[in-house]
Structure formats: C-alpha cells, structure tokens
Amino acid sequence: MNRYSRVAGTGSYLPERVLTNADLERSVDTTDEWIRTRTGIERRHIAGPDETSSSLAEHAARRALKSAGLAPSDVDLIVVGTTTPDLIFPNTGTLLQQRLGIHGCPAFSLEAACSGFIYALSVADKYVRCGESKCALVVGVECLSRFVDWTDRATCVLFGDGAGAFVLTPADEPGVIATHLHSDGKYKDLLYFPYGVSSGFDKLRSNSTDGLKMLGNEVFKVAVRTLSRLVDETLAKNGIERSDIDWLVPHQANLRIIQAAADKLDLPMEKVVVTVQDHGNTSAASIPLALDTAVRDGRIHRGQLLLLETFGGGFTWGSALIRY
Numbered sequence: 614m615n616r617y618s619r620v621a622g623t624g625s626y627l628p629e630r631v632l633t634n635a636d637l638e639r640s641v642d643t644t645d646e647w648i649r650t651r652t653g654i655e656r657r658h659i660a661g662p663d664e665t666s667s668s669l670a671e672h673a674a675r676r677a678l679k680s681a682g683l684a685p686s687d688v689d690l691i692v693v694g695t696t697t698p699d700l701i702f703p704n705t706g707t708l709l710q711q712r713l714g715i716h717g718c719p720a721f722s723l724e725a726a727c728s729g730f731i732y733a734l735s736v737a738d739k740y741v742r743c744g745e746s747k748c749a750l751v752v753g754v755e756c757l758s759r760f761v762d763w764t765d766r767a768t769c770v771l772f773g774d775g776a777g778a779f780v781l782t783p784a785d786e787p788g789v790i791a792t793h794l795h796s797d798g799k800y801k802d803l804l805y806f807p808y809g810v811s812s813g814f815d816k817l818r819s820n821s822t823d824g825l826k827m828l829g830n831e832v833f834k835v836a837v838r839t840l841s842r843l844v845d846e847t848l849a850k851n852g853i854e855r856s857d858i859d860w861l862v863p864h865q866a867n868l869r870i871i872q873a874a875a876d877k878l879d880l881p882m883e884k885v886v887v888t889v890q891d892h893g894n895t896s897a898a899s900i901p902l903a904l905d906t907a908v909r910d911g912r913i914h915r916g917q918l919l920l921l922e923t924f925g926g927g928f929t930w931g932s933a934l935i936r937y
C-alpha cells in the first residue's frame with residue numbers, strides 16, 4: 614500500500630507587540646487608507662527584543678504537536694523554512710530542536726523566501742512517504758522586522774513577524790496529495806536583501822541601515838501571472854476541477870494578489886482564507902499561520918480539499934494540494 618503523509622496537527626504564533634497602520638502613519642509618510650487599499654494590511658506583529666525565529670517557532674511547534682496529540686519526543690525530523698535565521702549557524706532547525714528538548718533526529722533549515730514553508734513541506738512529505746520519518750515537524754518562521762528598512766515606506770508597511778507549523782505523520786491515504794515547486798533566479802533583482810556572508814558581510818557588520826530591495830509593481834505583475842499558471846498546473850496534474858477545492862490557502866502578501874488567484878479559480882472570497890489584514894506579509898510563516906487560524910476558528914474541517922499556493926523572492930513559487 615502507498616504511504617502518504619497527512620497533516621496530524623497545526624499551530625501558529627504571533628508576537629505580542631502589534632504595529633498598526635496608524636502607528637506607521639507617525640513614523641513614515643503613509644496613510645492607513647493607502648496601506649489598506651493597496652495591500653489589505655491593517656496591522657502586523659513585531660518580535661520583542663528577546664524573541665528570535667527559533668523562539669517564535671517553538672511556540673508554533675508546541676501548539677502543532679499538542680493539536681496532533683503528540684509530544685516533542687515523538688518528533689524524528691525537523692524542517693524549518695526561514696529567511697531570518699537566529700544565527701548564520703547552527704541552523705534554526707537545530708536551535709528549535711534544542712528548545713524542544715529533543716536530540717539526535719535530523720534538523721535543518723532551508724531558505725526559499727516566502728515559499729520556504731511549501732518547500733519545507735515538500736521535503737518533509739517525501740521523508741514521511743519513503744518511511745524515513747514517522748513524525749515530521751515542518752515550520753515556517755520569520756523575524757522580517759529585523760531587516761526591514763523602517764524609513765522606506767514602500768516596503769516597511771508590508772511585512773511582519775510570526776511562525777506556523779504542521780506535524781506530518783504517515784497515512785495510507787493522502788493527506789498531502791502533491792506538492793509542486795518551481796524557481797527562477799533570473800528575477801533576483803526584483804526582490805532581494807543586498808548583503809549576505811560571502812557578499813557584503815562588511816556592510817552587515819557596520820550596521821548598514823539598508824533593508825530589503827523590492828520593485829513592488831514588477832513583483833506584483835509576475836506574482837499574479839505565475840500564480841495563475843501554478844493553479845492551472847496543480848489542478849491539471851492531479852485531475853482536480855476548480856469546483857473540487859474547498860479552501861484556497863494562499864501566501865498572505867497582498868489582498869489584491871490573493872483576489873487575483875481566487876478569480877482564476879472562480880472561487881468566491883468566502884472560500885479563501887485571508888489573514889493578511891492581521892499580520893501583513895510574514896513570508897515563510899504566512900501559509901501555516903493562515904491555515905492554523907482557519908482550523909482553529911472552525912472554517913477548515915477534516916476531509917476538505919485545500920489548495921495552498923505561494924510566491925516569493927528568487928523567484929520561488931509552489932503549491933500543495935492537501936486532503937485535510
């Protein structure tokens with residue numbers, strides 16, 4: 614019999630501190646009205662000075678394990694999608710592992726910007742399918758507030774911090790039906806952070822105030838076009854009709870991008886999980902955050918068919934089709 618993975622539990626976490634559009638009106642030349650009409654965002658959460666990606670991830674992971682009825686000691690694989698690791702090394706997966714008090718299982722991070730969670734899910738799903746993992750913890754987490762340029766109104770209004778997690782366990786029936794991943798590095802200059810370790814490290818060390826760089830308009834156009842193709846691909850490769858989808862759980866970057874994807878599917882917005890108003894773009898954290906919210910408030914039920922889709926820096930993009 615085929616082995617599949619299934620989502621046994623979900624969890625999420627948002628830091629306590631809330632930064633509203635009204636707060637931003639006081640620090641940059643913007644308005645609540647501009648932010649809401651262009652993006653749908655009303656507020657975002659900002660990690661406290663003592664919080665890190667691994668501490669946010671711990672909250673989400675513990676909640677996901679609790680909802681699955683499992684304990685940290687059951688976990689035999691940790692995959693974390695993040696662009697904002699606590700440290701350059703050790704990787705955030707191992708820091709999370711230590712926080713959970715477990716030792717020995719493989720734990721690693723991967724970086725695919727906003728697509729980090731779907732990439733992590735795809736990897737963990739394969740470990741479970743081939744029998745190498747019986748309890749995989751998959752996390753998307755970001756502390757984007759740390760590298761946003763808070764004087765740049767074109768970007769600082771968009772982003773926030775948070776974490777989301779899934780627990781995957783083996784199942785005889787899907788579960789995770791399929792994941793589809795893509796990337797194309799030719800779009801690097803449309804969305805990137807200008808420094809790393811092997812390039813520009815001196816700038817990082819000198820506390821440069823540069824933040825992430827984005828040509829928002831161009832990103833918007835490519836995102837809408839690419840997500841539309843991705844939805845077609847996901848439906849066709851899995852023999853699924855648009856009408857079969859119970860919930861679209863998109864990356865929460867911008868309400869207008871989400872609406873364009875829903876239009877493509879002929880899905881009314883009542884069947885789309887939208888949480889971007891409450892936390893802004895949390896990159897790799899956004900999909901598990903949105904999905905966990907909709908599970909906990911009773912919108913998403915066991916047995917429903919979910920389409921998850923994402924798009925982000927790289928560019929990277931991907932989808933997951935899940936029978937919840």
Ligand code: ACO
Nearest residue numbers: 643644647651727766767770829830832833866867924925
């Ligand atoms: N407040 C007020 N005015 C602003 C602000 C602000 N916060 N930011 C920009 N403006 C101004 C611009 O300066 C410009 O002024 P001008 O006409 O005098 O030159 C005007 O608003 C229009 O700017 P545009 O960039 O054309 O505005 P647009 O409608 O494209 O909206 C936005 C900008 C929201 C960034 C949009 O392009 C977008 O969402 N793009 C997608 C980017 C994204 O989501 N990236 C995240 C990572 S990728 C992903 O997750 C999908």
